[in-house]
Amino acid sequence: MIDLTPLKVTAPGSLMLMGEHSVLFGEPALACAVDKRISVELTPRDDRQVVIDSALAGYRSDLDHLAAEAKLSFVLVAIQRQQAVLPAGFELRIRSEFSHTVGLGSSAAVTVAVVTALMAFSGASGDPMAVFNESLAVVHQVQDGRGSGTDLVAAVFGGVVSYTVATAESPAQIRALKGLPKISLYYAGYKTKTPDVLKIVEQYCAQQPQLYAGIYRLMGQCTAQAELAVERSDWVSLGQLMNMYQGFMDALGVNDKQLVDIIYSLRQSDAIYAAKISGSGLGDCVLALGQDANLSIAYEQIPVSISAQGVSVEYQ
Template identity: 60%
Template sequence: MSAYSKINTRAPGSIMLMGEHAVLFGEPALACALEHWLEVELTPLASQRVEIDSALARYRSDLSQLQPEPALSFVLAVIEAYRPYLKQGFRLQIRSGFSHTVGLGSSAAVTAAVTAALAEFCGTDTTPEALFEVALHAVHQAQNGRGSGTDLAASIYGGVVQYRVSPRTVERLNGLPPLALLYCGYKMKTPEVLALVESRAASQPSLYAGLYRLMGQTCEAGRRAVDSADWSQLGQLMNLYQGLMDALGVNDATLSEMIWRLRAQPGILGSKISGSGLGDCVLALGHMTETLPWESIPVSVAATGVEISHDTC
């Protein structure tokens, strides 16, 4: 039986600061953990049952043969990873403080929080490095090998991180930039945006490779700006990165209007699409002084990543 009567974990949502698209081609990316938290409560059971209660699905299965449930694919992939270490069943209660419909890294947050809960339950390594390895494997299992892991790195490590896929590196930076976020009201699924960009790149591969290199150089300069809390410089770099996103073809009229109206405000130092583009969110550096006709999502950078606490029997 477990030594704990209850294990509680929580992981922050996340957002891309810059590095979209280029991170998939070996370039660095910058991502932020956000003060929007997803919480998991694990209660041991005196049986081999696995029970999951969340807003997405209510799940019941036997640990020896987990039944598929697409709505919980990330959670079940984590459970599969820890199944060799599990001696008994458990109940997971998952509560999110933010909607999965807006791009705040909800899938990464639930993967991080469940990974931390099961690592603690099984008595395995709970260092950020170990949790990241298991969680990224689970993401790839759930998405047929897709997913850079950038949002996952932010959720596990907290603050602002620079992340690179290959060779895999995670560097936690010092600065915590002031941010504002607007949601345009619609989104295109990331795999569909990536497929569209890939089809366009096929006709001009060398030009697109050059764009990705420029994106990587911009991110590297952004890393230095965040580390030294040079927000004026970071704002200029965000605007530059937005120009490169536009060149990729992932901007549209609504996003462009949002970006320029944000930049017109005196408290905003820079703005750009956050995420793959063709919908979802626009991120701004600084403080909004004027209300705009799109949903404003209050955000601030979370200084900490995934957290673990527990009650002892």
């Protein structure tokens, strides 16, 4: 008999503190979970139908012959990958506390939440590393092998996390850090998709491969020092390192006029230790280390704070 007990999974959005771009070349990255979450409610059915209620698209199909829907690509690939072990059809109700247009790792959060819900429904253990590995496989399948998985790590584990991608010689390295710095976030008003930014940087890199390799190494060294600063809650040192990392982002070619304007407007405040691009660049968000309630700039502030809680499951 099919267990018809509904369950609810929530996963946090995430931000990159350090390690953008260089993480793809084996250097460490620092990511953090934020207090804006995506929820996935799974209600089992007594047939083989899959029904999805999401702000991106409504969906209905047969579990054994899933119809394509590009707007739900991460969700449907997650279902396809666990299709053989799912006991029955189900309904998924997906809700978000933040817009997918803002760079808070919405794709990662929904992937982690759906993977966790499906694992729970199938009776799998839901071990954090198993959730991470399966979520990364989903992302790579959707994005033709692209994506470091850094935002997935934050969504699974919560807090501030150090992450180095797996290689042929070693597995992924994941370490939860102690410090939880205060942050501010500002949105440029537009966003270039990460795969598109990566293609642009690849073109630049092909013209100066040795110099770009050197930049990535320096980014890695900077991030490693930032990891120590987070562990010590040394926000002055972390701010210096974040500003330095922004210089490397400039060198990669992923900064633009509006991002520069946000960064230097934020740095004028004595309450702000640092400001840098968060994410791949060419739009999206600028992350500030510190908070200034009296600061007024001509860009949308997104109210977020770092959250210690990663993905969670609740049986209803």
